[in-house]
Amino acid sequence: MVPEHTGSRATRIVGLLTLIGLVSVLVLGLVVTAPDEIQGDAARLIYVHVPVAIVMNVGFFVTALGSAMWLWKKSRWWDTIAVASAEIGVVFTALALATGMVWGRPTWGVYWTWDARLTSTALLLLLYLGYLVVRRLPSDAEVRNRRSAFVALLAFVDVPIVYYSVSWWRSLHQTATLSINTHIHGLMLFTLMLSMVVFLLAYAWMLTHRFRLAWLEEETESQGLEVAISERRAEAGVS
């Protein structure tokens, strides 16, 4: 029988921990920690921006792993992991770009600069938007899985080339880019570390729910026809 929701005891515990963690990061990040000497309050964005960027990387790595494993094992489990993780990865890429822009405006004076990391992250977002589009094209499950697995792997292979070429391109033109000060005060470091753990928990929570949802979607799809047939039969009074 198909369950009615995607929650379970485990996800509820993870969800609760994430929530508590987010609140503590909020308090630590906004109230307890001191503002940065140079950047002032803008530096507080680091507690969100860096964890978001880490989740983005983890998300796309898991997508590539799931895609490669699907090609190898052909199991629906890996395919579902890949697509669930890609969706989260895309959302977090957009978040990483957005928080970066919010930070860039007061710090650099502009929302956007053609910095290597920014440019390659923007391309990353577009690459995986393409993946999600391919994913949604209607077709046979097997065909769709293979097609999207290849798109994910082709994109994944492209990521280091993009990053390398873009950073090379920029380094030829501008010598120094702004870097975040390397000495991080103890409490700030703790907040940052806590935030990373919390965001990874959030990722795990979302991934589990999205995975189960995608799984159920396919179940309903495959059961849909049978259900429709039996309903019509009942209508007509045929047993």
Next chain:
Amino acid sequence: MFHDAVVIAGKDLRLEWRSRVTTNQIAPFALLVLILFAFALDPDRGILTRATAGLFWVAVLFSGLLALQRTFAVEAADGNRDGLRLSGLDPAGIFLGKAGAIALELLVLEVVLGAGVIVMYGSTFRSWLLLVVTCVVATTGVAAAGSLYGVLAAGLRVRETLLPLLLLPILAPVLLGATRSFEAALAGVPSDGWPWVELLAAFAAIYVTFGVLAFGSLLEES
């Protein structure tokens, strides 16, 4: 594998030669793009000359997309895909043949565009060797990646809109590398261009290898 590649490339090029789509439609389109750039930018202040490298490669990518759409639209019609699969040709050979034919068409386009920028933008090239090598290596990369995505999108109803979305971000490093290398060949120091050629070669090698290994299973789906 190489024999099959020659057969497929021969077929595609013959098709192009007889239908004249590349010469009568895509090449004029490429020139049109060059003229549109002149409208969009100020042709009198030397902007066109300075931006030649970038404009050239953007024009190559856009017209290359048309060539790619075309070569896979040909395979999509009348169950040609099944024909290809049943032909008993090595899928790796089919990939190399398709990519080779596209690469040749693109090189012809690049000659036309090159003449276009020299005549219309007043650009002069310093290093012809770097120029030619960049064209060949970059084109190989574009053709290989393009063939992979071309076959992937070929059977789909949304292929015209999907192919650019998938392919252009992938080709971003090629555009970057080829443009920088061209800049070096145009007005800069040619030795600045060679590292970019290496990057382009690495890109081409990766996607050719990927294509040789994966094309068979991409061709199977429909």
